[in-house]
Amino acid sequence: MKYHLPALLLLLVLATPCAQAAPLQAIQGDVLEVHLTAQVARPTLQCLGKTWPVMAAADQHGWRGWIGIDMKTRPGDHTCRWQSPATELDIPLHIEPGKFRISRITVKKSMAEFDAATLARIRREVQALKATYRMHVDASPPVAMQLMPVKGVESTPFGAQRYVNGEPRSPHSGIDIATAEGTPVQAPLAGRILYVAHMYLNGNTVVIGHGHGLVSVLSHLADTRVQEGDRVQTGDIIGTVGQTGRATGPHLHWSIRFQEARVNPHRLLALGHTKP
Template identity: 35%
Template sequence: MNTALDRRRLLQWMSLTAGLAAAPAWAAKPPAADGQVWPQDSRVPGGVARLSLGPASARPRLSYNDAPVLVLGDMIEWTALIGIPLATAPGDYRLQLEADGRTSEQLLTIRDKQYVEQRLKVSPKTVDLSPEDNARYEREAAHLKTVMSSLVQPLPFGDSLRMQVPVPGRRSSSFGLRRVFNGQARNPHSGMDIAAPTGTAVKAPLPGKVIDVGDYFFNGGTVWLDHGGGLLSMYCHLSRVDCKPGDMLQTGDAFCRVGATGRVTGPHLHWSVMLNRAMVDPALFI
């Protein structure tokens, strides 16, 4: 050990683990040699907050926006990973923490972030939905709401949340981009677009379970993966799907193909990451 802090943490570890089993496989690992951890801490709308919860003999419980928060680590140091919705206003937020039978408050300060805005003039028919298309969209939105609230897997399958980029290619659109069509503002872009030829294999960025496969009006061919603990990912505009709900994937497994299905202008992969039911920037995980 090289520092007093290292010695103190070792003594604390020895005290807390006396007579107890070793930490489980999902316990948080130390940072990489360059100090990087994933996801990166970014306390802005659309970001992820890494909130230190300190030591506790059992996993603490924390919720944000009425959704349970992913908590990883061990009895020496627990860390909450909090997905922050894009619509969140900057400011201070107080979260209720339950640890070792006690309740306390945790303060989360969210800073402002200005995302790029793009104004476009397009044909009205590409913006305004027909009654039939709108009815289909509303049916699909109701279904996808149940998918997005999924907590099938209680904890991540692996001990690292560093993601592999699912497909090689140029980033053609970044998370948070707000488009204004013919003066009508649309919701900010909820993922990362990666330009790639139709048929390019899409690979799982982390171990996960397939929880939804569908063909949707806007998203086209779509697959959702559950990585555990409220961490989900979505893949859209697919030309082919080579998996089904219930399939278990490992990092690097090819499970679908890039396409141009749904409401798009060319082949690319739309990749979204969701944490505690909030769409967050996939770039923070890679």
């Protein structure tokens, strides 16, 4: 008789309340895919104060879930937990600080110092953008990006500490990809268009909700080719590369929120490329 040993061990471990799984390692901005290879009723996955998406594993043997680690999550030790009516399984999670570089840009004064009316506009736009991170979108795709929205040179990486005209600003929450103005921008994953706007700092912006609390923000577009409410498939053209808003040259800014956590697009692309 043959036993599948790891699954058997895990089942034994699950029989004990508050058992522990193998520890996870991550860095700030990571997205982790975790597996529960046990035949239990649909579990929940809790980590860093949030509940994360869970789907049945492709082979129907257990479950898989995804955890997003915000770029500013406290480095050190945390505990995640699988929970189902019958069992609890703790997963120790160790987070290392991200190795983020410094990015300095120089822009004209109107893009660095704002009068009261402009400041009010920027705040309104930020609130509208943030509201999209919490919108519900029905979706079936797993948590992974299928393609880069444009090909080009990555001019500012994820997490870079930004200095604008010498003043420290929020860290860079996405990646900048420099390429020719007018280059078509593709949806990196299927979803629904949640927001299309001309924003003061982000310029022409399209937000795609992919479901599971996963949201792509695509900014500085020359023009947009979609409307709020549209459904898009992976690869659909949503606009073209430009330099609208606060930009020092034509590029696409692509940032991703996962349950509001600021995560590195490259981590989600890597998950997309490891799938069968």
